[in-house]
Every structure is written in C-alpha cells, then in structure tokens.
Amino acid sequence: MELLILKSPEEAGAAAAAVVRECVRARPDAVLGFATGSSPLPLYDALAGSDEDFSRVTGFALDEYVGLPPGDPRSYASVIDDEVTRRLGLQSGAVHVPDVSAPDLDASAKDYEQAIQAAGGVDLQILGIGHNGHLAFNEPGAPFDSRTRVETLTERTRTANARFFDSPEEVPTLCLTQGIGTILEARHLLLIAHGADKADIVARALQGPVTPDCPASALQLHGRVTVVLDKAAAGGLK
Template sequence: MNELGEAAADAVLARLRNAHSPGTRPVLGVATGSSPLSLYRALARRRNELPPLRAFALDEYLGLPPGHSESYAEVVRREIVEPLALDAGHVAVPDGSAADPERAAAGYEAAIAAAGGVDVQILGIGNNGHLAFNEPGSALDSRTRVVRLEESTRQANARFFASLDEVPTHALTQGLGTIRAARSLVLLASGEAKADALAAALQGPVTEQVPASILQLHPDVTILLADGAGAGLSPDLLSRSTLVPIP
C-alpha cells in the first residue's frame, strides 16, 4: 500500500502546486474511509511539500454526538489534520449535529463556493459505486444535502462501530455536482472487492444508478489502482495515462 499512497501523493502534490497562487490557499477535498489512508500517510511523510491549505471533507454522519470517535470530524482530525500539520481553522467538515441539517448542507455548499471551489478532490469508491455518500439513484447534478444511507453502506461501515444498530442511517454529503465542480479528481481504489464497481463506473453508461460514472464526465481525473481493483477493466482502458495500476 505504500506504493499506492506515494503515487497518489505525487498526483495530489503536483496538482496543488499548479493550483497555488501567491497569497491564496489551494483547496483540497478530503475523503475518509480506508482507500485514502495510504495517501494521507504518504502526505504526512512529505508534509514539508504541502503549501498552506484549505480543506473540505466530503461528508459526515448525521446524529452522532460531537466528539464521537467515528464521526468524520474526528476521523479527519486524527488521520488528516494532525498528521499533515494542517491548520484546523482552515479545515471544514459538514455539521452532522446541526439542528437544521438542510440549512447546514446549503451553508456548506456556499462555503466551498466562497473558497473558490475545490482544486483537488480525493475520492474512494464504494462497492455499490457510490462517491462520498451519494448512493445509487443520486442525481448527477446533486449538491450538498441530506441523504439516507443504503443498507449495504451501513453494513460495510459497521466494522467501525460496536454493532450495525449504532451506524447512522443518514448523512450529509457533497453532491455529485459538487464533486464534478472540483478542478481535479484523484481516486484511489484497492482490492478486488472494488473491481465490479470500478468497471461499471468507467466502462458502463453514465447513470444515476452508478454514481461514480460521473468520473467519465470530468476533464481531469487520475485513478490509482492496486491489489486487483482494475481486474474488470479492459486492456485498452488500463493503457490510458489517467489510470495508474500499482504493481
């Protein structure tokens, strides 16, 4: 996994350097989950190469109390902010404990726009083809909003909780339209369990039933593959420079 993380770090750092203008902070979109962990570890080792950043997280569970160890605010703090020595005041996560989640979603979307949009968005892909918490059926132009989680997503995330009953049923997530608005996308996928979803996303039709199929519509996408994640992709697709298989 070190090779995957280092290759992803190369891609992210190169794009952040190109996005950086004197007097401004480039904006990094950060994803939680297991796929990007090797990237964050690589960036932590190379944090002297990072410019001062602003960062926006993709999503957050609804209903977890502040400080809950599995809230994405805490995960971002543990796995990204502290290891990368980011300024916590410039790192935003959707407010999963907001009294009015819909209003919080609209405010988060507005905050991203006010920051000038995301320069580099880090992504993983769910086994059902979701991006962030955009489950199958999400509108391709959707924006930050409240969503109900698919049971398969809750089951996949249950390993982080004491039981399935503790996994929230709803979340706040950036929409597919929000993700598409980022200037560059860098997606990491590892393991054969992701192969079917990735093949459907990259080789099938662009459809709401496979949210990650919006990757086909973006002009600057880098996809890094390891441990069989590209098993369902055609040799022609694998030969493209935007896909980086890691031995």
C-alpha cells in the same frame, strides 16, 4: 482520464500522494477535498511521510454522519482531524466538515455549498468509491446534478461501514453529503481504490454506462480525472 495501476495499495497511495503534492506545489494555498474511509488511507500515509508544506492548505470533507455525539472518534470530523489535519500539518480548523449539529440540516447543507463557493471551489478532490458505486455518500439513484444534502444510507453501505462500529445497529442511517454535482465542480478529481473487492465496481464506474445507478460513473463526465488503483482493484478493467 489518466489511469495509474500499481502493484500494491502502498504503491498506489504513493502515486496518489504525488498528484496531491504536485497540486500543492503549484498552489501552496490550494483548496483540497478530503475523503474518509479506508480507500484514501494509503494516500494519507504517504503524504504524512513527506516533507511537503501544507500549512496554507484549506479543505472540505465530503460528508459527515448525522446522529453521532460531538467528538465521537467515529465521526468524520474526528477522522479528518486525526488522519489529515494533524498528520499533514494543516492549520487547526483548516478542513471544513458539514455541520450536522445544526437544528436545520437543509440550511446547513446550503451553508456548506456557499462555503465551498466562497473559497473559490475545490482545486483537487480526493475520492474513494463504495462497493455499490457511491461517491461520498451519494447512493445509487443520486442525480448527477445533486448538491450537498441530507442522504439516507443504504443497508449495504451501513453494513460495509459497520467495521468501524461495535455493531451494525450503531451505524447512523443519515448523513450530510456533498452531491454529485458539487463534486464534479472540482477542477481535478483524484480517485483511489485498492483491493479485489472493488474490481467490479471500478470497472462499472470507469467503463460501464454513465448512469445514476452507479454514481461513480459520473467521473466519465469530468474533464480532468486521475484514477490510481492497485493491481487487484484494476482486475475487472478491459
């Protein structure tokens, strides 16, 4: 595990962006895994300010809400389109998002797994971390061998995400998410976190016991992980 600690979220984003650029330069048709939420935004800002060619890159989103109407700006499909595809110059439709409009969500989850495998797997998976240690929407208790599936969001996660909605009641209760086992199959994991409110959970994930009670502790099981933190998020590390 490689750990980089920077002074600010912007500097952390720039350092994480350098990892992504290195991957794409080594393989211009790289398969990237994209996270949403606030954690990777400094990374996407830094990538958008570079002249890297992402035109051959394809990718997969980690998760998607169930129950939002098609085209809803709060859906992760819309966020990926706005923050990643357009800003980085990827081809339209290059980033796959779980199909939550399918009548059979379990079948949709299996199709998503097969699509990742058909693409040859993910070369570099970008990750954030939730306040309760969730990776993607794998909430505490998710098995480390879990695959893409329907997941029920905890109240803590829904409360944390309520800032993107008009009221907490509007936050969906279900999602389709890649599993921990799916994430761990990516060849390189890149975790970015910033802010003092993430300090305790970052320390648990990186230095605490490896347990499903803290899903992000599964990072300790992977052979190649780069963690990029600002100084505040690193405040709980020993």
